[in-house]
Amino acid sequence: MKTKSILIAMILVSTALTAPIALARVSLVTLPARDSVQLTIYNAEDITMVREKRFLTFKKGVNNLEFSWANTLIDPTSVEFRAITHADKIEVLDVSFPPRVTNTLEWHIASEADGEVQVEIQYFTSGISWAADYVGMANGDQTMMDLGGYVRVNNNSGEDYDNAQVRLVVGVIRLVEKIRDLAQQPPVVRAEEFAKRRVRLAGAVERAERKKDLLEAAPEIIKEGISEYFIYTVEGRDDVKTGWSKRLSSFTAKDVPVTAYYRYDERRWAQNAMRYYKFKNNEDSQLGNEPLPDGGVRIFRTKDAEGLLSYVGQTRVKYIPINEDVEMELGYDPQVRVEGKLMDWRKDRIHFGHKGNVDGYDQHETWTFEIQNSKNIPIEVDVRRHFRGDWGMKTDDEYEKIDANTVKFVRKLNPMEQVSFTYTVTTCTGANERK
């Protein structure tokens, strides 16, 4: 795709305010670069709000300003111009479409100010998306980790955005009343609805910004009906050129306390022990400044004194509110083995119905579980067992009941240690059921 940068050309008119605009003699005096640009990317609707600021040199009278969106995915209907400084002295008189070029507009701006004015041009574009990811580097005994946050921005909008501040809309903003109804509308109504969506998105972003400014605190998750979102700002600025996919460093947190443990649950993972890492998005964890966007997480662990790393696992996390625990399932670890054996089985209290058929009995099962830690670090293993119906359990080992049908046995193991626990579960069925 041919790309063409947005053209902002400042053309000054030396005539008085009342002179006919199109007949005025014009002279090109400056072609200012962007002073700053901010991208607020909303993946769900493929909409990005662009706010660019420029310093323009105005002269008293009518000033012409050209804006071109040729060969870009900018929505020209969304373009807005406003003066930030000398706002009361700057007025858009007219907008026209010069016939010598196509997909270009020309603002005719009356200025009572003579000199530099900061202006903001806001518009929406499509073709820009983001994806967040995290990399955790855990220490040898898996008690601390350094966590890095990254955001990959894909720009296929046809426009380069240099030195851009990138913000992400994380979560969902309800922009459309009924999507199904919208799809059935004729094109005219659909176009109007798209315009409404953009207005709603701009409103939602503005509300989030206002709330943050008001509280002078960390950005909050905004909950409005079924909308639940927050604005996440990537630290620093970077060039986001069209056709590029760029990974931006978002934050780095050192020494984040982490709890590593294993979970065994046959119902979910058959005979595999799954590894988990848990940390909290709060100040004690060197985090907690803001909610974190959803994304993929890859964890590595320092294996030896020389800093050699081993891959632990990867997962995806939903966005993480402040002060919320993050539990990451990092996959099966063959070095931790949990094996359950049925040691004894019998039935008793067999009850016969009036026709001589069996209509109730008690079943007794004795299970022994062995846990083997073949790693060179201490670990904690959480073994979950589920029972059905009218059940009761006897054991000399420590356990905790989680709900009506689930218990857990939590064991701490030293490197290369093996432990076991035994329980007998009695299940009363049929006429023997007491509840």
Added chain:
Amino acid sequence: MKRCADCVIVAFLLCWLMVSGCARNGVSDSEAAKQLFEETSTDYHFAAAEAKGSERERLLKKAAAGYRKLLRKYPKETSWCAQSLRSLGNVRAEQGRFEEAISTFEDVGKRYRDERWEVIQALKSAGDLCRNKGSSDQAREFYVRIIEEFRDAEAPMMKTIVEAAEKALSVM
């Protein structure tokens, strides 16, 4: 007999490979229309803005031919057709063929009513062209149409154009 059947299978496979190969290399009408529009606007229309004299005339003719070709070849690509027709109006204005330019701008609204953004631009261009040529009554008609048809538009740029039309009417 067996050899004949083999020939049929080979011929069928060759045909299938050719057809599937074409499908892979083929571009949709929408993409082709976009490409033609961008080539026409960049290579001829934009280039004409920089050129002078007979070279400018030649480039404008080429631009007009490119936009007309798009209208002929891809009539179902209404978004690109509306852009082409409006751009053709701009070329006519640049060529000094003002009556033709104004009727071309009017045609955008008649033929591509649903392409609202193109329609409002065409109406504004037609109004401005009439005003600059001193045809105030004709300009007024276009500005009034902008206000009537786009009064309720939510898009910021459409609102700006409606306000500009109101301002133009107030001083006419």
